[in-house]
Amino acid sequence: MFTKKINKKETTISVDLDEPLTSNSCSKLIIESMKYILYQKQQIPFPYDTLLQLQKTNKPTNKNNNTIKNLLATIELITDELTCQLHTNECDVREVIIVIGATPVSPKFLVKFELPDNILSSKKHMEYQHSYRKPLLTLMRCLIKSDEFQDAMALPQGPTNTFVLVQKSDASTKSDFFLPKPQYTPPIQTSTCISIKIKHNDTINPNCTCMNIVKIHHDNDESSVDDIPINIIQICTKKPYLWYQSKEVVKGFKYIG
Numbered sequence: 581m582f583t584k585k586i587n588k589k590e591t592t593i594s595v596d597l598d599e600p601l602t603s604n605s606c607s608k609l610i611i612e613s614m615k616y617i618l619y620q621k622q623q624i625p626f627p628y629d630t631l632l633q634l635q636k637t638n639k640p641t642n643k644n645n646n647t648i649k650n651l652l653a654t655i656e657l658i659t660d661e662l663t664c665q666l667h668t669n670e671c672d673v674r675e676v677i678i679v680i681g682a683t684p685v686s687p688k689f690l691v692k693f694e695l696p697d698n699i700l701s702s703k704k705h706m707e708y709q710h711s712y713r714k715p716l717l718t719l720m721r722c723l724i725k726s727d728e729f730q731d732a733m734a735l736p737q738g739p740t741n742t743f744v745l746v747q748k749s750d751a752s753t754k755s756d757f758f759l760p761k762p763q764y765t766p767p768i769q770t771s772t773c774i775s776i777k778i779k780h781n782d783t784i785n786p787n788c789t790c791m792n793i794v795k796i797h798h799d800n801d802e803s804s805v806d807d808i809p810i811n812i813i814q815i816c817t818k819k820p821y822l823w824y825q826s827k828e829v830v831k832g833f834k835y836i837g
Contacts, residue, residue: 591775647833676744690766739834
């Protein structure tokens, strides 16, 4: 891991993983990072897991219940939709950004995830052989060791909006959740920006036997699109990379005691 200062406000953090990510584990890394950032940037009053517990234990009359419920539902929906984008063969996601501010074009803080080229399909690779826990630990260790990232986390930030945008080449049916923003350019020169560049070893885990399991499952399914190499699909259907914005916005809030 190394941290490189590009200009006054942008910092790049390189994260080297031991093996490729699956679509599920890649989504998990981004969302878990977002939960951590939301708490550190004072957009939520407690860590995400604590909010989950409060939702279960708060009295029905608690003034915070609806706010917590809405926030948890929004993050769960973003998680599902992001995983779906990474999961789709004809959709090639290159970057994901988390933008904290009143609008996506005038944020106070921005985190950009640059994704590896070949993310494994979770349709072909089993979660128990490709856990997200080790990559997440590596990522969090890099973030905690970065002085620039920790300095950015320490800057005070009042409750505001958090947006999630993806940059993708998508030949599939347009998503009803991530809406096209063809003219959008991340405002990295006018906001504090952390760029997280995720890289991995190009060789698949030698202990991985997922392909054998999936092959048996699809032996009688000659027309399955999952049997077509993803790079062949992308060559045939490549579209320009454009930005798409989640229609759900995470609303920061303070806990009412």
